[in-house]
Amino acid sequence: MSLSPSQTSELHERLEAEYLDALENQTIFIFREAYRRFENLAMLWSIGKDSTAMLWVARKAFFGRVPFPLVHIDTSLKHPVMLTFRDKIAREWKLELLVGQNKEALAGGMGPSKGRFECCTALKTNALQQMIDAHGFKGIFLGIRRDEEGSRAKERVFSPRDRDFQWNFKDQPPELWDQFNTAYGDDTHVRIHPILHWTEMDIWRYIRRERIPVCPLYFSDGTRRYRSLGCVPCNSPFPSTAGTVDEILAELERTSTPERAGRAQDHEKAYMMQKLRSLGYM
Amino acid sequence: MDISAAMPKPPAEPALRIVIVGHVDHGKSTLIGRLFFDTGAIPAERQAEIERTCQAQGRPFELAYLMDALEEEREQNVTIETTQTRFRSSRRGYVIIDAPGHREFLKNMVTGASEADAAILIVDGEEGVREQTRRHAYILSLLGISQVVIAVNKLDRVGFDRGRFDAVTADAVHFLHSIGLTAQFLIPISAREGDNVVRRSERTHWYSGPTILEALDAFSPATLDRLRPPRMPVQDVYRWDDRRRYVGRVESGTLRRGDPVRFLPSGRVSRIRAIERWPDDGVPQASAGTCVGIMLEDEVYVEPGEVMAPLHDCPAAAVEVHASLFWMGREPLEAGRRYGFKIGTADASAEVVAIEERLDPASLELKERYAQKLLESEVGRIVLHLDHPVAADSFELNPKLGRFVLVDQGVVRGGGIVRSLSLADGARPRRVIRLDGRLLADPSGMLVDLRNESGDLELAADETFLARIRAGERIALRFAGMRPFGAFLNWAWEHFVPFSFRREQEGVWVSLGAPEYASLRDHYQDGPGI
Incomplete structure (x- = not known):
C-alpha cells in the first residue's frame, strides 16, 4: 500500500497533532497536580522559548489564567530585547511578574570576569534562593528538558531541594504511574518540571502549531540568531539565516551541534553543569 | 535534484x-x-x-x-x-x-x-x-x-x-x-x-x-485505553469565572457531552453539560489521555479523588484490595502497619492486613505464606484495608485505575496492581477477565487458559480480539468448571461469537469461530427449517 503525497502529509499532520497533544496533556496533568498539592507556587520564567511554551500550557491548564506569580531572575546582563518581550507578554497575559536580582553581589562587582561558575551561582542560583526565601515558595515550576544536557536527563518531575538548595541525585525516590512524590518537609522546596519529557524539536513544533509568541532573538537578523538565551557576555549567537519558526525547524533537522553549544558555562570545565545544578542551579 | x-x-x-x-x-x-x-x-x-x-x-x-x-x-x-x-x-x-x-x-x-x-x-x-x-x-x-x-x-x-x-x-x-x-x-x-x-x-x-x-x-505506542470503560478521576475542582469545573484526565474510554455520569465512591449523579479544553469552550467528546474541564448540569458536591464514570458502568467503591506488590523501600513493608495509598487521583490510608505470599525476588518461588515483612526488592501478594472507600478497577479490567502506589513518610515506596476488590458494603464485585489480555501465542494457534479461574466471573474482550475471530484466526479456550463456562456463554451470546465445544474429563475445550456454521445456515435457510 502506498500513499499519495497529500495523504502522506495529512497522515503526518495527524500524527504530529496526536503527538503534541500527548506532550501537552502530560504537562497539564503535572501543572494541575502541583497546583492541587502545593500552597504558594511560582514559575521561573527565563523568557526563553521553553519556559514561554510552558507558560502557554499553564494557561491551558487553568483556562486562560495563570494562578501563580512568574519569577524572572534578572542578572542585569540580559539582552534588552528580552526585557521588552517579557514586559509585553506579562501585560497581555495579565501575569503577576516578580523580578529577582542579587543586588548585593552586583554592588560587589560580580560578573563573569570573576569566574563563570561563581557568577552563575551568585547572580542566578543565589538570586533565586533569595526570592524563594522572601516569598516562602514551596514549589517552583522550571522549564528544563531531559534532552538538554546530561544532568537534566536524570531529573524527576517532582524533585526536592533541601534548605541548602542541594539536590541529592544519587538517591531519588521512584516516580511511577504519575503518582508523584508531593509530600515533603517544611525545610524543602520542590522543583517541578512540567516539560521534562519534551525535546527541543517538540518545543518548536508546538510553538508553530499554537502560534506562541517567542523572543525575537531566536530569529535571524539576516546573518545570526540565538538558539538558547542567556546573559549577554556568556551567550553567543551562531550564523544562521532562519527567520521563521519553519526555517528554525528545518535548520534543527540538519544540525548535529548541541543546543547549548553557545552557552559558555556548560564548557567552563568538566561536569560544571552537574556541579551547578547540585547546588541549586536551574 | x-x-x-x-x-x-x-x-x-x-x-x-x-x-x-x-x-x-x-x-x-x-x-x-x-x-x-x-x-x-x-x-x-x-x-x-x-x-x-x-x-x-x-x-x-x-x-x-x-x-x-x-x-x-x-x-x-x-x-x-x-x-x-x-x-x-x-x-x-x-x-x-x-x-x-x-x-x-x-x-x-x-x-x-x-x-x-x-x-x-x-x-x-x-x-x-x-x-x-x-x-x-x-x-x-x-x-x-x-x-x-x-x-x-x-x-x-x-x-x-x-x-x-x-x-x-x-x-x-x-x-x-x-x-x-x-x-x-x-x-x-x-x-x-x-x-x-x-x-x-x-x-x-x-x-x-x-x-x-x-x-x-x-508495535504501537497507542495504548488500548480508549477501548476500556470510560473513567475520569477528578484531579481538582476550580471555582472561577462563576463556573464550577471538575478537572481531570480521561484515563480510559471516551466521555461525551450529554452523557449521564456517576461519581464514585460518593455515588452522586449528574449529566455532562460541557467539556472544556481552553481556549475551546466546548468540545463534543474527550478520549483517553485528554486533560479536560467538565461542567455538569447540576451543582453536585464532588471531591478530588472521586472517579467520574458512565451511569451503569462504574468502578467499584473498594475498601479491601487484594494486590500484587513490589516493594522498593529500604525499610521493610510490615504487616499490621499503615501506609499512604494512592490510586488514580485518590488518597487513602491503608492497613496491610496480610502479606499472603512473599516471593523470592530471584526465583519468584513462594518463600513464605502469611509473612510479617516484605524486604526491599521483594514482591508479594498482599491484602490492604482502606480507611475509606476509594474508586478502583481490577488491573485486568482497566490498568490505569487498577494500579496504585504505597507511600511511606511522603515518599513512594511500593507499586502494586489490583487483583480483586471488596466493596464498601462487604460484597465482592464480579471478577472481570479480559480474554485479549490472556491470549497466549503458541506455534499451533492461540490459547486462553482459564482453568485456574473459578467463582463468579464475567468475560470481556476488546475489538481486536473479536476482529481476530472474524478474520478466522484459531483461538482455543480451556475451562475447568461449569461456572466459568457459563460466563463464556454469556459473552459469546452478547457478541455473536460462534464456537464449537468439547467436554473432556478434566474440563472443557472451546474453539472460537466456526467456518462450517455459515454453510449450515445456508443449508437450512432454504429448507423446511428445524
Whole structure:
C-alpha cells in the first residue's frame, strides 16, 4: 500500500497533532497536580522559548489564567530585547511578574570576569534562593528538558531541594504511574518540571502549531540568531539565516551541534553543569 | 535534484519507548550499542573517540563500551538513574529507557519501565533463562507491559544452532505464560555481530521472522485505553469565572457531552453539560489521555479523588484490595502497619492486613505464606484495608485505575496492581477477565487458559480480539468448571461469537469461530427449517 503525497502529509499532520497533544496533556496533568498539592507556587520564567511554551500550557491548564506569580531572575546582563518581550507578554497575559536580582553581589562587582561558575551561582542560583526565601515558595515550576544536557536527563518531575538548595541525585525516590512524590518537609522546596519529557524539536513544533509568541532573538537578523538565551557576555549567537519558526525547524533537522553549544558555562570545565545544578542551579 | 528534500519530512511520530531487560551479561548494553550503531544514531566523532580508546587499550572495538562512553556518570562513579537515549528507524523514533544494573536497579528499572510501551527481554543463547530473566519478566507483567520481544542473543557462539534457539525460547515462553505474559516475537540474534538486530542475518536461514527493529516497528505506542470503560478521576475542582469545573484526565474510554455520569465512591449523579479544553469552550467528546474541564448540569458536591464514570458502568467503591506488590523501600513493608495509598487521583490510608505470599525476588518461588515483612526488592501478594472507600478497577479490567502506589513518610515506596476488590458494603464485585489480555501465542494457534479461574466471573474482550475471530484466526479456550463456562456463554451470546465445544474429563475445550456454521445456515435457510 502506498500513499499519495497529500495523504502522506495529512497522515503526518495527524500524527504530529496526536503527538503534541500527548506532550501537552502530560504537562497539564503535572501543572494541575502541583497546583492541587502545593500552597504558594511560582514559575521561573527565563523568557526563553521553553519556559514561554510552558507558560502557554499553564494557561491551558487553568483556562486562560495563570494562578501563580512568574519569577524572572534578572542578572542585569540580559539582552534588552528580552526585557521588552517579557514586559509585553506579562501585560497581555495579565501575569503577576516578580523580578529577582542579587543586588548585593552586583554592588560587589560580580560578573563573569570573576569566574563563570561563581557568577552563575551568585547572580542566578543565589538570586533565586533569595526570592524563594522572601516569598516562602514551596514549589517552583522550571522549564528544563531531559534532552538538554546530561544532568537534566536524570531529573524527576517532582524533585526536592533541601534548605541548602542541594539536590541529592544519587538517591531519588521512584516516580511511577504519575503518582508523584508531593509530600515533603517544611525545610524543602520542590522543583517541578512540567516539560521534562519534551525535546527541543517538540518545543518548536508546538510553538508553530499554537502560534506562541517567542523572543525575537531566536530569529535571524539576516546573518545570526540565538538558539538558547542567556546573559549577554556568556551567550553567543551562531550564523544562521532562519527567520521563521519553519526555517528554525528545518535548520534543527540538519544540525548535529548541541543546543547549548553557545552557552559558555556548560564548557567552563568538566561536569560544571552537574556541579551547578547540585547546588541549586536551574 | 535531491527529491528527498522536497518530500515532507518524516512526521513527529509518537516515539516508542522501549526498555531492555534481562540477566546480567546477557548483552543488554551490546544490544543497545548495536541498535545505535546500525541505525546511525552515533555521531561520527563519538565513534572515532571510542575506537581510539579501544585501540589505546589494545582491545577490539566493542559495542558495549559505546554505552559506557555515552554515560559521563561512569567515570564519575555517580549512581546512575534511569537515562534515556534515542534512535530512529525509517518508521519512527525510539527512546531507550535504560536502567543499568546495580544495587538500586529495581527502583530505577521500575521508574523507567513504568513508562515503557514495549520491552525486549534478552536471553543468552548459551546460558538460557536465568534468575534475573525471570524476575525482570515478572516486573514487566506487574507493570502491564504486554508488547514483548524475546531476543535470544550470542547465537554466534553456538553456530546459530536452531535446536539451541528452540530450547531457549520454549523455556522462556513457558515461564512467560506462567506469569500471564505473551511474547509477540522470538528472534535469534547476535548483538555483537549484528545478526537480525537491524540487518537480516544470512546465518539464520531457518528463521523467517522479523529483525529486532522490524519487530519494534510493528508495535504501537497507542495504548488500548480508549477501548476500556470510560473513567475520569477528578484531579481538582476550580471555582472561577462563576463556573464550577471538575478537572481531570480521561484515563480510559471516551466521555461525551450529554452523557449521564456517576461519581464514585460518593455515588452522586449528574449529566455532562460541557467539556472544556481552553481556549475551546466546548468540545463534543474527550478520549483517553485528554486533560479536560467538565461542567455538569447540576451543582453536585464532588471531591478530588472521586472517579467520574458512565451511569451503569462504574468502578467499584473498594475498601479491601487484594494486590500484587513490589516493594522498593529500604525499610521493610510490615504487616499490621499503615501506609499512604494512592490510586488514580485518590488518597487513602491503608492497613496491610496480610502479606499472603512473599516471593523470592530471584526465583519468584513462594518463600513464605502469611509473612510479617516484605524486604526491599521483594514482591508479594498482599491484602490492604482502606480507611475509606476509594474508586478502583481490577488491573485486568482497566490498568490505569487498577494500579496504585504505597507511600511511606511522603515518599513512594511500593507499586502494586489490583487483583480483586471488596466493596464498601462487604460484597465482592464480579471478577472481570479480559480474554485479549490472556491470549497466549503458541506455534499451533492461540490459547486462553482459564482453568485456574473459578467463582463468579464475567468475560470481556476488546475489538481486536473479536476482529481476530472474524478474520478466522484459531483461538482455543480451556475451562475447568461449569461456572466459568457459563460466563463464556454469556459473552459469546452478547457478541455473536460462534464456537464449537468439547467436554473432556478434566474440563472443557472451546474453539472460537466456526467456518462450517455459515454453510449450515445456508443449508437450512432454504429448507423446511428445524
